[in-house]
Amino acid sequence: MEKAAVIGKNLTVGYSKQKEKKEILHDLNFALFSGEMTCLLGPNGVGKSTLVKAILGQLKPWSGSIFLNSKEIGSYANEELAKELSVVLTEPFLPGNMTVGQLVAMGRIPHTGWTGKLNVEDVKAVENALEATKITYLKDERLGEISDGQRQKAMIARALAQDGKVMVLDEPTAHLDLVNRFEIMRLLHEISRKQLKAILVVTHDLEIALETADKFWLLNCGSPLISGLPEDLVISGQINQLLPGKQFHFNVERGRIESIVPEVKFDITGPNELAQWLRKALQKAGIQALDSSIQVVGDPFSIEYLGQFYKSVGEFVESLKSKDC
Numbered sequence: 001m002e003k004a005a006v007i008g009k010n011l012t013v014g015y016s017k018q019k020e021k022k023e024i025l026h027d028l029n030f031a032l033f034s035g036e037m038t039c040l041l042g043p044n045g046v047g048k049s050t051l052v053k054a055i056l057g058q059l060k061p062w063s064g065s066i067f068l069n070s071k072e073i074g075s076y077a078n079e080e081l082a083k084e085l086s087v088v089l090t091e092p093f094l095p096g097n098m099t100v101g102q103l104v105a106m107g108r109i110p111h112t113g114w115t116g117k118l119n120v121e122d123v124k125a126v127e128n129a130l131e132a133t134k135i136t137y138l139k140d141e142r143l144g145e146i147s148d149g150q151r152q153k154a155m156i157a158r159a160l161a162q163d164g165k166v167m168v169l170d171e172p173t174a175h176l177d178l179v180n181r182f183e184i185m186r187l188l189h190e191i192s193r194k195q196l197k198a199i200l201v202v203t204h205d206l207e208i209a210l211e212t213a214d215k216f217w218l219l220n221c222g223s224p225l226i227s228g229l230p231e232d233l234v235i236s237g238q239i240n241q242l243l244p245g246k247q248f249h250f251n252v253e254r255g256r257i258e259s260i261v262p263e264v265k266f267d268i269t270g271p272n273e274l275a276q277w278l279r280k281a282l283q284k285a286g287i288q289a290l291d292s293s294i295q296v297v298g299d300p301f302s303i304e305y306l307g308q309f310y311k312s313v314g315e316f317v318e319s320l321k322s323k324d325c
């Protein structure tokens with residue numbers, strides 16, 4: 001069996017304030033492997049960032065241990081740890097007049113010291129990181145003058161330049177649009193594969209994580225950490241651990257979260273993918289029942305109901321609503 005880059009054994013951790021102790025994670029076991037991207041998912045406040053802080057050595061385990069390359073995390077000196085483990089956290093403030101190249105070069109600080117003087121190897125590492133994240137063309141651009149997605153890639157490039165075997169990213173796609181979220185996650189997956197890095201990404205993007213991650217860690221209040229292939233967790237139904245309560249469920253066929261509303265039956269004939277969207281619109285409009293069946297066809301799109309034809313779902317729903325009044 002492949003050796004894990006990070007191993008957690010019976011980890012219990014929390015926060016202490018004066019005499020008060022607040023336990024957040026209890027008796028967790030986990031393993032993070034090289035060459036894989038693992039996504040850590042769980043509801044707000046369950047302790048994902050707390051687990052990240054423990055892995056980064058910022059929070060001491062109350063009991064249990066975390067090992068990085070078989071050595072306990074607490075026994076690493078800070079500079080040594082920075083060479084093994086790189087981090088991308090959400091940083092609200094970055095100097096806007098710093099260039100992308102300068103930011104990425106900061107990733108070399110564990111190797112150069114605070115003087116920041118780059119040798120040939122450091123320059124190469126910066127160039128490689130810019131190339132891997134496909135932002136070489138942005139090298140001389142200022143951070144204040146590029147898009148959020150580009151800035152996020154620059155942060156990832158900085159972590160790559162650091163050249164640790166393990167990369168931890170806490171919500172790297174927050175505030176990005178759908179296309180950029182996909183792109184960043186695909187990029188991280190590619191990097192884990194090509195550079196044999198162990199990458200841990202905290203995310204709330206279940207659907208994108210399903211498309212891109214090799215492994216999932218699911219964290220839920222009071223339960224052990226569940227890990228496995230996303231596909232196995234879907235097939236076994238364990239993915240529903242992310243959705244406590246009875247309001248939502250994971251639709252295995254469609255691969256997405258859906259709200260559970262008592263389904264109203266409509267008699268719709270036509271291609272499944274069209275009938276599905278029509279059914280959704282009728283349900284959202286609060287239409288409870290119809291007098292007759294509906295025929296839907298695509299190319300050109302048309303809906304037939306009681307001998308009348310409609311060119312769009314909107315037109316059809318509006319006509320039903322106006323009859324209701």
Ligand SMILES: Nc1ncnc2c1ncn2[C@@H]1O[C@H](COP(=O)(O)OP(=O)(O)OP(=O)(O)O)[C@@H](O)[C@H]1O
Pocket residue numbers: 015022024042043044045046047048049050051
């Ligand atoms: N510095 C702190 N001191 C005390 N309690 C804290 C501290 N940081 C976090 N907590 C508490 O620990 C619990 C877990 O917080 P954490 O930020 O790890 O959750 P999370 O799963 O990352 O949440 P989210 O998805 O909202 O980012 C919360 O109840 C939070 O209030």
